[in-house]
Amino acid sequence: MTWGTASHAGIEKKRDGALVFGSDHLNKRGTGLKSVPLLFCRMGAARPIVKIKDLTPITARVKLPAGIEAFFETEKEHRALFVLRGDGLREEIGETDPQKTREFPHPPAALIPEAAATAGLIRSLMDQSKAILADEEKANMVLFRGYSRFHRFAGMEERFGLNALAIASYPMYRGIARLLGMTVAPQTATIEEEIQTLERCYNDYDFFFVHVKPTDSRGEDGDFEAKVKVIEEVDTFIPRITALEPDVLVVTGDHSTPAALAGHSWHPVPAILAAKTCRPDGVARFGERDCVAGGLGRMPMVYLMGLALAHARRLEKFGA
Amino acid sequence: MGPDLIDRLIVKNESKIVYLVMDGLGGLPREEGGRTELETARKPYLDNLARQSVCGLLDPIGYGITPGSGPAHFSLFGYDPVKTNVGRGLLSAAGVDFPMTERDLFMRVNFATIDQEGRVIDRRAGRIDTEENRRICRKLKDRVKLPAGIEAFFETEKEHRALFVLRGDGLREEIGETDPQKTREFPHPPAALIPEAAATAGLIRSLMDQSKAILADEEKANMVLFRGYSRFHRFAGMEERFGLNALAIASYPMYRGIARLLGMTVAPQTATIEEEIQTLERCYNDYDFFFVHVKPTDSRGEDGDFEAKVKVIEEVDTFIPRITALEPDVLVVTGDHSTPAALAGHSWHPVPAILAAKTCRPDGVARFGERDCVAGGLGRMPMVYLMGLALAHARRLEKFGA
Numbered sequence: 001m002t003w004g005t006a007s008h009a010g011i012e013k014k015r016d017g018a019l020v021f022g023s024d025h026l027n028k029r030g031t032g033l034k035s036v037p038l039l040f041c042r043m044g045a046a047r048p049i050v051k052i053k054d055l056t057p058i059t060a061r062v063k064l065p066a067g068i069e070a071f072f073e074t075e076k077e078h079r080a081l082f083v084l085r086g087d088g089l090r091e092e093i094g095e096t097d098p099q100k101t102r103e104f105p106h107p108p109a110a111l112i113p114e115a116a117a118t119a120g121l122i123r124s125l126m127d128q129s130k131a132i133l134a135d136e137e138k139a140n141m142v143l144f145r146g147y148s149r150f151h152r153f154a155g156m157e158e159r160f161g162l163n164a165l166a167i168a169s170y171p172m173y174r175g176i177a178r179l180l181g182m183t184v185a186p187q188t189a190t191i192e193e194e195i196q197t198l199e200r201c202y203n204d205y206d207f208f209f210v211h212v213k214p215t216d217s218r219g220e221d222g223d224f225e226a227k228v229k230v231i232e233e234v235d236t237f238i239p240r241i242t243a244l245e246p247d248v249l250v251v252t253g254d255h256s257t258p259a260a261l262a263g264h265s266w267h268p269v270p271a272i273l274a275a276k277t278c279r280p281d282g283v284a285r286f287g288e289r290d291c292v293a294g295g296l297g298r299m300p301m302v303y304l305m306g307l308a309l310a311h312a313r314r315l316e317k318f319g320a
Numbered sequence: 321m322g323p324d325l326i327d328r329l330i331v332k333n334e335s336k337i338v339y340l341v342m343d344g345l346g347g348l349p350r351e352e353g354g355r356t357e358l359e360t361a362r363k364p365y366l367d368n369l370a371r372q373s374v375c376g377l378l379d380p381i382g383y384g385i386t387p388g389s390g391p392a393h394f395s396l397f398g399y400d401p402v403k404t405n406v407g408r409g410l411l412s413a414a415g416v417d418f419p420m421t422e423r424d425l426f427m428r429v430n431f432a433t434i435d436q437e438g439r440v441i442d443r444r445a446g447r448i449d450t451e452e453n454r455r456i457c458r459k460l461k462d463r464v465k466l467p468a469g470i471e472a473f474f475e476t477e478k479e480h481r482a483l484f485v486l487r488g489d490g491l492r493e494e495i496g497e498t499d500p501q502k503t504r505e506f507p508h509p510p511a512a513l514i515p516e517a518a519a520t521a522g523l524i525r526s527l528m529d530q531s532k533a534i535l536a537d538e539e540k541a542n543m544v545l546f547r548g549y550s551r552f553h554r555f556a557g558m559e560e561r562f563g564l565n566a567l568a569i570a571s572y573p574m575y576r577g578i579a580r581l582l583g584m585t586v587a588p589q590t591a592t593i594e595e596e597i598q599t600l601e602r603c604y605n606d607y608d609f610f611f612v613h614v615k616p617t618d619s620r621g622e623d624g625d626f627e628a629k630v631k632v633i634e635e636v637d638t639f640i641p642r643i644t645a646l647e648p649d650v651l652v653v654t655g656d657h658s659t660p661a662a663l664a665g666h667s668w669h670p671v672p673a674i675l676a677a678k679t680c681r682p683d684g685v686a687r688f689g690e691r692d693c694v695a696g697g698l699g700r701m702p703m704v705y706l707m708g709l710a711l712a713h714a715r716r717l718e719k720f721g722a
Contacts, residue, residue, distance in 0.1 A: 304383075
């Protein structure tokens with residue numbers, strides 16, 4: 001998810017006031033802006049393992065052509081965000097991570113002729129970074145990937161008239177929520193705290209995105225039992241959600257992460273849509289097999305929002 | 321695959337297709353977990369038909385979209401309901417069989433009552449009767465003054481509703497509605513929604529002002545509200561697209577109008593469901609596609625009258641043996657959209673459907689009901705593809721590709 005990673009950090013900085021990053025600024029200057037996550041690693045190391053706390057040396061020492069600004073922003077462990085700001089920057093640049101050890105970093109190739117200038121600039125920054133970091137024991141090189149220019153999305157308010165709150169603790173999901181114009185609740189540590197946030201903020205918003213991460217994490221770990229436990233923990237909070245009596249309650253996932261595959265998969269995601277206007281189906285248990293016989297059928301996820309809005313009586317009739 | 325791929329695959333034969341459309345058929349339970357209208361109805365013949373056929377649920381427009389009757393019917397007949405969506409004025413004009421020309425602009429008129437300040441106090445003018453409506457239409461037609469090159473027609477529909485047609489060059493349909501939708505509000509001026517519509521908007525404004533003056537002495541219908549502007553549109557008909565010689569058996573003007581727009585022959589108006597079935601029997605040899613439209617399922621749903629809607633379904637059920645006795649190659653029983661009595665209006669819920677043909681692959685559905693249809697062999701499918709399936713079972717589609 002290149003854009004997700006790039007944008008969440010950028011927008012967060014905008015909110016902090018440390019980095020101006022947004023459409024107003026773009027309009028004013030008419031500039032392009034480009035953000036690239038950085039991957040620090042030690043040449044020849046098996047996996048990037050270094051924890052970078054202070055990016056001051058690289059930020060202070062890197063030399064840029066006139067009209068270009070650069071921002072290095074720490075994410076976590078060996079990962080960072082790198083942003084170039086200037087006119088005419090392009091995102092059509094090849095990745096530099098060779099994906100294997102014992103290989104040289106790839107040069108940042110221009111994938112289309114128009115990206116040649118940007119590729120040259122990134123190449124220069126790679127070379128400079130290599131020189132600047134030569135005295136580092138571990139993080140003595142940078143690898144760039146996931147290039148993306150700024151994109152503006154019509155927000156949930158603009159598209160659906162929804163004043164939305166995102167309750168999510170992982171940066172990426174907070175970032176997506178921000179891109180879609182949701183207010184993002186302060187970070188919390190547990191599922192219970194997320195439910196507390198939902199309860200506390202229930203009167204102030206009309207759409208709530210409550211994101212539970214560990215089902216995916218345990219799936220990625222390949223830990224079947226642990227994923228089951230997360231689902232069981234979430235289950236205990238359902239009465240607190242239904243006690244709020246939302247007009248529409250959707251329980252689903254964003255994708256499948258079967259522990260058996262220890263990764264995302266293409267399988268469809270089971271879903272519950274609860275509303276007074278639901279037509280009952282025969283499903284008696286929430287499970288993949290049972291949902292096959294559900295009244296929603298097997299439907300593209302992208303239409304779920306329309307259904308939720310319909311049951312919330314927020315869509316008018318189409319045509320005479 | 322788009323809904324018009326089938327147009328290229330059409331072959332003609334002697335087969336017959338019957339569409340029995342119970343308007344607003346889909347429903348909802350009255351109480352949580354209860355039965356819908358269709359599930360409640362005692363309908364042995366429909367249940368039997370469901371057992372011998374393939375069932376499913378149809379989405380008229382898309383997930384969550386509540387359709388108007390116009391787009392829902394276009395979808396039933398295999399016409400992309402979004403691309404073919406037209407203003408109510410055109411459907412009204414077709415419904416009263418108005419002789420249309422390409423220079424016409426159609427709109428719906430609602431006669432309304434305004435108070436002395438001009439605020440709408442009754443959006444339906446006390447539901448004046450149709451005779452009164454005719455008198456007022458004549459009065460307007462006689463007195464209204466028009467610029468050179470423009471003609472106007474006021475045509476009575478029913479009660480407080482009429483069709484108004486302007487005929488002239490360069491008329492545009494991008495005009496704002498004038499019905500404020502609430503009482504105690506002034507009618508909206510007919511705004512030009514694009515600059516090119518300014519002249520038409522001015523003309524309509526003048527007609528509103530003139531009508532107000534002409535009707536000032538009326539007790540009830542002393543104002544006109546315009547909406548549903550539409551220019552003339554021509555649609556490729558069922559003969560042209562599918563090679564079908566189609567007969568529409570429908571008593572309500574709007575459905576008769578839609579059928580006309582799609583090139584169907586429209587049978588003379590009848591008063592009861594039984595008379596519609598008699599028409600089907602009488603004309604069965606002369607056409608190869610039959611659209612039989614049953615309105616009261618929708619009307620009773622709109623009334624919020626669960627029991628009465630159940631009764632309509634039970635009445636329709638008694639005629640099923642007479643339809644199957646004709647041995648159509650394909651018999652479809654469905655609705656155009658859902659009108660649950662619980663919501664007293666159209667809804668976005670998918671519509672239960674039966675498709676009966678010798679070539680149906682059997683499914684496990686033993687009763688005709690929303691819950692049962694979930695497990696039907698048609699699955700949950702976009703309604704716009706129903707026509708293609710019916711044509712396939714009628715062996716009227718050839719193979720696609722080598």
